[in-house]
Amino acid sequence: MNQDAEVIAIGTELLIGGRSDSNSIFLADELGKLGIAVRFKSVVGDEKQDIVTAIHTAAKRATVIIMTGGLGPTVDDCTREAVAAATGHRLGRRKEALEGMTARLAQWGRTANVAQLRQALIPSGATVLNNPVGSAPGFCLTWKKAVIVSLPGVPREMEAMMLQEVLPLLRATVASSGLPPRSPIVRQLFHTFGLAEADVDAKLRGLVPKGAPVDLGLLVSPLAVLVSLTTKGSQPARGKHRDLLPKLAEGVRSRLSEWIFAEGRDQMEEVVGRELAKRGLTIALAESCTGGLIGHRLTQVAGSSAYLDRGVVCYSNRAKTELLGVPADLIAQKGAVSKEVAAAMACGIRERAKVSVGLSVTGIAGPGGGTETKPVGLVYIGLDGGTGQPITKEFRFHGDRTVIKQRSSQAALDLLRRWLLDRERT
Amino acid sequence: MNQDAEVIAIGTELLIGGRSDSNSIFLADELGKLGIAVRFKSVVGDEKQDIVTAIHTAAKRATVIIMTGGLGPTVDDCTREAVAAATGHRLGRRKEALEGMTARLAQWGRTANVAQLRQALIPSGATVLNNPVGSAPGFCLTWKKAVIVSLPGVPREMEAMMLQEVLPLLRATVASSGLPPRSPIVRQLFHTFGLAEADVDAKLRGLVPKGAPVDLGLLVSPLAVLVSLTTKGSQPARGKHRDLLPKLAEGVRSRLSEWIFAEGRDQMEEVVGRELAKRGLTIALAESCTGGLIGHRLTQVAGSSAYLDRGVVCYSNRAKTELLGVPADLIAQKGAVSKEVAAAMACGIRERAKVSVGLSVTGIAGPGGGTETKPVGLVYIGLDGGTGQPITKEFRFHGDRTVIKQRSSQAALDLLRRWLLDRERT
Numbered sequence: 001m002n003q004d005a006e007v008i009a010i011g012t013e014l015l016i017g018g019r020s021d022s023n024s025i026f027l028a029d030e031l032g033k034l035g036i037a038v039r040f041k042s043v044v045g046d047e048k049q050d051i052v053t054a055i056h057t058a059a060k061r062a063t064v065i066i067m068t069g070g071l072g073p074t075v076d077d078c079t080r081e082a083v084a085a086a087t088g089h090r091l092g093r094r095k096e097a098l099e100g101m102t103a104r105l106a107q108w109g110r111t112a113n114v115a116q117l118r119q120a121l122i123p124s125g126a127t128v129l130n131n132p133v134g135s136a137p138g139f140c141l142t143w144k145k146a147v148i149v150s151l152p153g154v155p156r157e158m159e160a161m162m163l164q165e166v167l168p169l170l171r172a173t174v175a176s177s178g179l180p181p182r183s184p185i186v187r188q189l190f191h192t193f194g195l196a197e198a199d200v201d202a203k204l205r206g207l208v209p210k211g212a213p214v215d216l217g218l219l220v221s222p223l224a225v226l227v228s229l230t231t232k233g234s235q236p237a238r239g240k241h242r243d244l245l246p247k248l249a250e251g252v253r254s255r256l257s258e259w260i261f262a263e264g265r266d267q268m269e270e271v272v273g274r275e276l277a278k279r280g281l282t283i284a285l286a287e288s289c290t291g292g293l294i295g296h297r298l299t300q301v302a303g304s305s306a307y308l309d310r311g312v313v314c315y316s317n318r319a320k321t322e323l324l325g326v327p328a329d330l331i332a333q334k335g336a337v338s339k340e341v342a343a344a345m346a347c348g349i350r351e352r353a354k355v356s357v358g359l360s361v362t363g364i365a366g367p368g369g370g371t372e373t374k375p376v377g378l379v380y381i382g383l384d385g386g387t388g389q390p391i392t393k394e395f396r397f398h399g400d401r402t403v404i405k406q407r408s409s410q411a412a413l414d415l416l417r418r419w420l421l422d423r424e425r426t
Numbered sequence: 427m428n429q430d431a432e433v434i435a436i437g438t439e440l441l442i443g444g445r446s447d448s449n450s451i452f453l454a455d456e457l458g459k460l461g462i463a464v465r466f467k468s469v470v471g472d473e474k475q476d477i478v479t480a481i482h483t484a485a486k487r488a489t490v491i492i493m494t495g496g497l498g499p500t501v502d503d504c505t506r507e508a509v510a511a512a513t514g515h516r517l518g519r520r521k522e523a524l525e526g527m528t529a530r531l532a533q534w535g536r537t538a539n540v541a542q543l544r545q546a547l548i549p550s551g552a553t554v555l556n557n558p559v560g561s562a563p564g565f566c567l568t569w570k571k572a573v574i575v576s577l578p579g580v581p582r583e584m585e586a587m588m589l590q591e592v593l594p595l596l597r598a599t600v601a602s603s604g605l606p607p608r609s610p611i612v613r614q615l616f617h618t619f620g621l622a623e624a625d626v627d628a629k630l631r632g633l634v635p636k637g638a639p640v641d642l643g644l645l646v647s648p649l650a651v652l653v654s655l656t657t658k659g660s661q662p663a664r665g666k667h668r669d670l671l672p673k674l675a676e677g678v679r680s681r682l683s684e685w686i687f688a689e690g691r692d693q694m695e696e697v698v699g700r701e702l703a704k705r706g707l708t709i710a711l712a713e714s715c716t717g718g719l720i721g722h723r724l725t726q727v728a729g730s731s732a733y734l735d736r737g738v739v740c741y742s743n744r745a746k747t748e749l750l751g752v753p754a755d756l757i758a759q760k761g762a763v764s765k766e767v768a769a770a771m772a773c774g775i776r777e778r779a780k781v782s783v784g785l786s787v788t789g790i791a792g793p794g795g796g797t798e799t800k801p802v803g804l805v806y807i808g809l810d811g812g813t814g815q816p817i818t819k820e821f822r823f824h825g826d827r828t829v830i831k832q833r834s835s836q837a838a839l840d841l842l843r844r845w846l847l848d849r850e851r852t
Contacts, residue, residue: 013645013654015454015464028441038441039476041469050465057483076643201500217502219439228439285718285739291730292713292721295739299717302793302827310745313711313721313737315730319779323736323749353745367728401728 003174003182004039005031006062008054010069010079011153012045022155023068030162034170035182036064037232046070051082059146064170069153071136073115079150080121087143089123097121097128097137104135129165133157140169147173183231186245190227190252191262193414200225203255207248214244222399222406223268224261227252261417268413269297275420276307283416284353285311286324286345286360288336289379293409294361309355314345324348337362337374339392342382350384357419358384361412363395365404379408381415391419429600429608430465431457432488434480436495436505437579438471448581449494456588460596461608462490472496477508485572490596495579497562499541505576506547513569515549523547523554523563530561555591559583566595573599609657614675616653617688619840626651629681633674640670648825648832649694650687653678687843694839695723701846702733709842710779711737712750712771712786714762715805719835720787735781740771750774763788763800765818768808776810783845784810787838789821791830805834807841817845 007027028038040061044054051070058065070079084091098112098120105112112119112135119136122128129138129149134157140149149166151158174181192200197220204227208216219226229248253260262271276283285294285308295311298304312323317336320326326344334340342362350358363379370376377397384390393415397407433453454464466487470480477496484491496505510517524538524546531538538545538561545562548554555564555575560583566575575592577584600607618626623646630653634642643654655674679686688697702709711720711734721737724730738749743762746752752770760766768788776784789805796802803823810816819841823833 012643015450015467024441039471039473040480041441043467043469045465047465053487054466061479215438217438287718290722291725292718292737292739295718296716296722296831299741299831300828305741309742310749311718311739312749313718313739315725316735319736323738365725402726405725
């Protein structure tokens with residue numbers, strides 16, 4: 001029996017897109033632990049007939065179907081009706097669904113209104129899945145050879161129900177099937193910065209032996225080239241492929257060495273935050289073209305107040321002089337976007353804030369403001385660690401304003417990371 | 427002939443998700459202008475057989491199939507092979523595909539390597555679509571009753587090719603079909619801030635008459651409750667439904683009045699930026715818990731240097747005193763998270779930067795740092811316009827650190843927006 005999964009996300013607003021889909025990564029990871037691969041994902045609007053079509057299509061190519069969304073109280077929400085129609089079941093109000101929902105609403109001091117009562121309608125023969133976080137119950141039924149699971153689309157509710165209800169159920173189904181347990185699908189991620197995709201690709205060429213049950217993947221974003229190693233769940237690694245993943249992971253690490261700034265779900269701001277905290281160092285920022293983005297990113301990490309003292313966004317030249325003591329003469333002579341001004345900004349913020357390290361960015365984010373000698377995308381990063389010798393680095397980024405800001409912030413944090421690690425070595 | 431579209435996004439990394447899908451909104455909008463609705467979206471990994479399955483499924487339910495991704499030079503990229511296999515065509519190297527690619531690479535001072543030559547392989551009978559931005563050409567062919575278009579997944583490349591190549595082609599196909607032109611699907615968006623979804627819903631109840639060919643939708647994000655009005659393309663509005671959309675739009679505007687901060691694709695930072703520029707006002711920021719996010723958002727707008735003078739991220743109490751002149755006594759007495767400190771921060775930054783308006787935020791983003799009287803999510807916004815009477819506003823936000831920071835930045839910009847509009851009235 002093939003044990004592949006299909007995810008069906010329901011909601012007209014999802015067809016239009018424009019939002020990050022955090023449900024997919026969670027579902028792929030959790031199902032992967034059971035050795036179940038997500039091979040298809042369908043997105044369909046709030047139209048009953050379209051949802052029926054999606055269910056019938058999925059049942060032909062997957063044995064685990066996870067549906068998210070369309071379980072709310074409004075008339076738009078028609079997943080219940082669609083599953084009943086697609087599988088030939090009747091909808092009926094189910095006692096345990098109603099009780100769970102009523103209990104949940106009571107905790108909030110509310111009672112179910114007429115619209116919410118629709119949420120207790122469940123296809124006959126389905127198992128009710130309790131929602132410990134929100135009001136809408138889910139359900140699960142077997143049709144033909146597929147297990148169909150219907151969950152709310154709200155990530156917090158979906159995740160809690162997967163962990164508490166669905167995964168134990170799927171585990172039990174696999175166990176009672178008499179089939180040998182499948183090896184889990186394991187994915188290892190490596191985040192690199194500073195190399196082009198083609199260079200990462202070239203460095204990794206030949207790493208994964210032909211026919212090995214591990215996929216090597218590359219994914220490019222403004223902040224990183226991501227390298228993934230993914231085992232194939234259907235083939236338990238045996239013989240020469242035993243311990244293949246740890247060996248390949250070591251290979252990725254040694255080939256990409258210092259270009260790797262993080263592994264797994266780690267972010268650059270968490271990595272540098274940890275390194276700063278570990279060494280008891282404090283930092284202050286002087287941002288021009290990034291406009292506050294580096295401060296925003298560092299403060300995304302809980303506990304960042306332990307090392308981040310302050311930042312200044314010195315968009316005007318006057319602000320650079322008043323807040324950082326960058327000489328107006330220097331700006332006039334070298335230009336606000338220059339390695340000399342980047343160095344002066346880093347020194348200025350470090351001295352004024354009395355911190356261990358000052359980090360600065362000045363550049364041209366565009367689309368206007370570029371010249372022949374100083375084009376859009378020209379960015380200087382400065383770092384002063386109080387040695388009397390500030391470091392500066394020049395970058396020439398491509399892309400729109402958003403991309404140039406993002407890459408500038410990442411380059412600054414990466415320079416800080418490398419400085420922190422070098423400091424340890426010497 | 428039904429003229430619905432299906433989008434097939436190709437790439438194993440998309441199955442895993444975690445990234446915002448900006449292609450969908452663009453495709454829905456552009457196809458909508460031709461009266462073509464996107465009814466299904468499929469996501470499939472880089473597996474040839476899975477892509478074939480997706481094409482066959484799509485051809486049964488859509489007449490326009492837009493495929494994105496899988497056209498790159500690596501062996502992972504197998505969209506070309508899959509389309510050829512699914513439609514029974516042979517792949518061959520096409521002269522015009524090769525020439526376009528070679529010309530493009532020459533502009534960058536490069537020549538095609540062996541891997542890139544694969545990109546010139548095109549199914550027999552397909553029309554080559556020129557890529558004016560990147561190296562991979564696309565193609566387009568008719569199979570059974572469907573037009574199948576294959577484009578790169580990179581948004582910049584996909585968008586340029588849709589506008590320059592695909593839409594003119596689809597327009598010509600519709601024109602030559604002899605069918606009456608379809609009325610475009612028009613979507614109008616209204617962004618609100620400050621009302622809960624249920625309150626927006628309640629205010630709009632009964633606005634859209636039963637059976638009217640317009641859908642009302644609500645979409646919630648940390649930054650807004652979005653209201654959409656979407657016409658149904660298949661039914662040209664006639665009789666009592668003529669001019670329905672403008673009438674309904676007026677209804678939304680009058681019912682939600684000042685809660686609407688933007689329409690269409692406009693963002694809050696663009697709205698306040700325009701209002702500041704129009705009045706010739708300048709601004710400076712004093713951010714604590716938002717950590718630079720407001721500065722980052724304002725500087726996302728090109729030309730923001732005309733009104734944003736500077737910002738300070740005063741994470742430590744010492745920074746609040748040194749950079750803004752907030753009395754250490756006041757912080758000790760009222761706490762760093764208090765309306766008095768918010769007011770002092772706004773006044774301090776306005777006076778020191780000598781700008782028209784100072785905007786400040788202080789709050790507890792969590793997860794730590796909360797107390798019984800000052801819980802996580804408690805946020806104060808301050809605004810000083812130099813009248814001697816700074817405005818302060820208290821908020822209690824729910825959610826994780828990221829959500830609290832986002833909502834805080836939005837609340838600050840919304841307070842600024844309302845202040846700018848009130849100023850005009852008086």
